[in-house]
Amino acid sequence: xxxxxxxxxxxxxxxxxxxxxxxxxxxxxxxxxxxxxxxxxxxxxxxxxxxxxxxxxxxxxxxxxxxxxxxxxxxxxxxxxxxxxxxxxxxxxxxxxxxxxxxxxxxxxxxxxxxxxxxxxxxxxxxxxxxxxxxxxxxxxxxxxxxxxxxxxxxxxxxxxxxxxxxxxxxxxxxxx
Amino acid sequence: xxxxxxxxxxxxxxxxxxxxxxxxxxxxxxxxxxxxxxxxxxxxxxxxxxxxxxxxxxxxxxxxxxxxxxxxxxxxxxxxxxxxxxxxxxxxxxxxxxxxxxxxxxxxxxxxxxxxxxxxxxxxxxxxxxxxxxxxxxxxxxxxxxxxxxxxxxxxxxxxxxxxxxxxxxxxxxxxxxxxxxxxxxxxxxxxxxxxxxxxxxxxxxxxxxxxxxxxxxxxxxxxxxxxxxx
Numbered sequence: 001x002x003x004x005x006x007x008x009x010x011x012x013x014x015x016x017x018x019x020x021x022x023x024x025x026x027x028x029x030x031x032x033x034x035x036x037x038x039x040x041x042x043x044x045x046x047x048x049x050x051x052x053x054x055x056x057x058x059x060x061x062x063x064x065x066x067x068x069x070x071x072x073x074x075x076x077x078x079x080x081x082x083x084x085x086x087x088x089x090x091x092x093x094x095x096x097x098x099x100x101x102x103x104x105x106x107x108x109x110x111x112x113x114x115x116x117x118x119x120x121x122x123x124x125x126x127x128x129x130x131x132x133x134x135x136x137x138x139x140x141x142x143x144x145x146x147x148x149x150x151x152x153x154x155x156x157x158x159x160x161x162x163x164x165x166x167x168x169x170x171x172x173x174x175x176x177x
Numbered sequence: 178x179x180x181x182x183x184x185x186x187x188x189x190x191x192x193x194x195x196x197x198x199x200x201x202x203x204x205x206x207x208x209x210x211x212x213x214x215x216x217x218x219x220x221x222x223x224x225x226x227x228x229x230x231x232x233x234x235x236x237x238x239x240x241x242x243x244x245x246x247x248x249x250x251x252x253x254x255x256x257x258x259x260x261x262x263x264x265x266x267x268x269x270x271x272x273x274x275x276x277x278x279x280x281x282x283x284x285x286x287x288x289x290x291x292x293x294x295x296x297x298x299x300x301x302x303x304x305x306x307x308x309x310x311x312x313x314x315x316x317x318x319x320x321x322x323x324x325x326x327x328x329x330x331x332x333x334x335x336x337x338x339x340x341x342x343x344x345x346x347x348x349x350x351x352x353x354x355x356x357x358x359x360x361x362x363x364x365x366x367x368x369x370x371x372x373x374x375x376x377x378x379x380x381x382x383x384x385x386x387x388x389x390x391x392x393x394x395x396x397x398x399x400x401x402x403x404x405x406x407x408x
Contacts (some may be wrong), residue, residue: 006391006393006397006401007390007391025405025408027408058404058405058408059404060397060400060401060404061400064397064400064401066401066404086390087390087391088390089389089390089391089393090389098179099182100181100182100183100186100187100191101182101183101186101187103187104186104311104312107311107312107314108311108314108315111314111315111318112314112315114318114381114384115315115317115318116317117388117390118384118386118387118388119387119388119389119390120387120389131179132179132181133179134179134180137199138180138195138198141194141195141198141199142187142191142194142195144312144374144380144381145381146380146381146383148383159408163405163406163408166405167402167405167406170398170401170402170405173389173393173398174395174398176386176387176389177389177393177394177395177398
């Protein structure tokens with residue numbers, strides 16, 4: 001029987017923790033398209049960065065597999081958003097809660113998907129375990145989001161935390177079935 | 178929880194938006210050269226501005242009456258001094274900011290005479306193209322008026338062209354439609370929408386329908402939920 005792919009997109013600004021989020025929950029080792037960072041302003045944050053997409057996989061039954069696709073964080077790769085947005089069932093937008101500079105980019109990503117692929121989405125406020133993290137409520141305001149959008153605390157290295165974000169997204173999806 | 182960052186990437190309008198939303202009390206400190214500023218907020222509005230040589234001075238007083246006494250300012254003089262200090266403060270484009278919620282105890286009868294919504298609109302009129310692009314990044318965005326738009330609009334002292342633009346925000350017009358219909362310069366429209374959003378006059382369109390790109394049944398969704406729970 002041919003495999004049917006169900007797609008959830010994990011997006012967010014550079015170094016928000018998208019690859020880690022997928023790594024934490026995927027049943028397979030995440031398929032990465034990472035290269036060494038060379039650009040100033042990027043290489044100070046991390047050594048490797050996604051350039052096409054990452055994906056993780058969770059087998060649901062003999063017929064269906066859930067794919068988690070991670071988008072590249074830098075805006076120069078935003079042509080990938082279109083490719084990944086088509087056919088998705090839901091979207092998780094991650095932000096680095098300790099770095100308000102990334103909130104603008106997260107807003108840009110939300111604006112893009114909301115204007116073109118308005119699937120159910122949630123925001124994961126990553127790095128909530130670190131000093132200097134903004135609260136999810138303040139991040140909601142900073143991103144111009146209303147109370148109807150779920151803005152959730154997240155520590156992307158913690159499996160329970162990642163599961164919680166995905167389960168809330170699935171609850172949101174359920175409202176539109 | 179922190180509210181801290183760098184003014185170059187998170188400007189005063191963005192900060193005021195966050196402090197206004199939950200009507201926060203506390204002190205916003207901006208470390209800038211040659212002066213540091215301590216801005217006292219009550220119910221999300223600015224009560225007073227102090228210019229301080231060293232930031233730790235700000236945290237020596239937990240009682241607002243004590244702050245005024247130390248600066249030798251009477252309650253009657255407070256408003257005039259605030260208004261005199263506002264231009265320099267509002268001109269700040271660089272510096273590190275941090276907001277400490279609570280901390281300062283205000284007398285019950287002290288209220289702000291300067292609405293934060295008015296300051297948000299004033300500052301929004303001066304935003305650069307790069308800054309407006311942070312919020313109004315897409316010409317396809319659709320906004321709608323908030324529940325309290327009339328009340329907030331009065332506090333914000335909107336100009337005639339801003340009032341005209343507000344009539345075009347109806348939950349249907351995209352940003353590009355508002356630009357085309359109003360025939361107002363694109364940057365001015367974006368600045369206005371930025372200010373409207375930050376001051377709570379408008380909000381994102383609340384979508385009644387969302388698109389799910391797969392023929393997902395409730396049974397299959399329940400299977401996915403059970404699988405994730407079991408991981």
